Amino acid sequence: MAWDESIERVTPYIVKIETPRGHGTGFLCLYNEDKSFYGIATALHVVSHADEWQEPIRLRHFPSGTSVFLKEPQRHIFSDTNTDSAVIIAQPGEIRLPDDSLPLLPTDFSLPIGTELGWLGFPALAENTLCFFSGNASARQDWRHAYLIDGVAINGVSGGPVFYSREVVGVQIIGTISAYVSNRATGDTLPGLSIARDVSHFHDTIGTIKSVDEAREQKKRQVHEEGPSSTPPAPEPPSEPPENKNDPTT
Numbered sequence: 001m002a003w004d005e006s007i008e009r010v011t012p013y014i015v016k017i018e019t020p021r022g023h024g025t026g027f028l029c030l031y032n033e034d035k036s037f038y039g040i041a042t043a044l045h046v047v048s049h050a051d052e053w054q055e056p057i058r059l060r061h062f063p064s065g066t067s068v069f070l071k072e073p074q075r076h077i078f079s080d081t082n083t084d085s086a087v088i089i090a091q092p093g094e095i096r097l098p099d100d101s102l103p104l105l106p107t108d109f110s111l112p113i114g115t116e117l118g119w120l121g122f123p124a125l126a127e128n129t130l131c132f133f134s135g136n137a138s139a140r141q142d143w144r145h146a147y148l149i150d151g152v153a154i155n156g157v158s159g160g161p162v163f164y165s166r167e168v169v170g171v172q173i174i175g176t177i178s179a180y181v182s183n184r185a186t187g188d189t190l191p192g193l194s195i196a197r198d199v200s201h202f203h204d205t206i207g208t209i210k211s212v213d214e215a216r217e218q219k220k221r222q223v224h225e226e227g228p229s230s231t232p233p234a235p236e237p238p239s240e241p242p243e244n245k246n247d248p249t250t
Contacts, residue, residue: 025121025160042159085201121157
């Protein structure tokens with residue numbers, strides 16, 4: 001499948017995620033059986049501050065020209081700090097999303113190194129324009145559920161879907177953009193690698209959340225079990241993919 005066909009297939013599922021601190025990108029990853037709620041996948045650092053401080057979040061769906069303003073009681077965010085992943089659970093309303101969700105790569109399958117990948121998002125330099133990027137899978141890092149990709153991730157693209165396509169299986173989502181780590185080995189800012197976290201957290205959420213009430217109760221248990229001390233420190237504005245200075249790949 002050519003890139004233009006893949007982009008046409010993925011675009012209807014993508015939303016821009018706005019918070020009081022900035023914006024990022026997300027995509028429709030799940031419905032429950034009776035479609036009484038949907039789930040938007042994104043990078044955790046896009047929504048972590050809004051979640052911790054119970055701030056509102058706006059989802060904008062440009063293909064339909066609709067949006068929804070979600071106050072804290074109107075959504076539940078399931079997060080995984082180990083993979084910088086989050087799923088926003090909300091009930092259908094003003095926003096008009098597709099009737100199905102995008103297929104995720106099975107968790108027991110790893111892409112071969114060298115696979116060509118594409119991703120979409122709303123870069124800060126054109127924040128209301130969905131842009132396409134591409135690159136090759138340079139390495140798989142199982143220890144952090146991530147792929148390193150030879151391609152750029154611009155501020156605002158965090159949380160955007162990373163995908164590939166084959167004639168047999170069609171388009172599949174392999175992860176979300178989490179960070180861009182530039183090469184500063186010489187002191188100058190040189191081209192680096194993008195980090196795409198895999199879809200393991202999204203599969204886990206799809207497999208465990210069956211209703212809004214269940215989502216609410218699981219969220220309460222998550223907060224109670226983890227406690228406020230486990231909440232990561234407030235990141236840089238969510239329009240900028242984080243760069244971990246202590247990460248061995250930097």
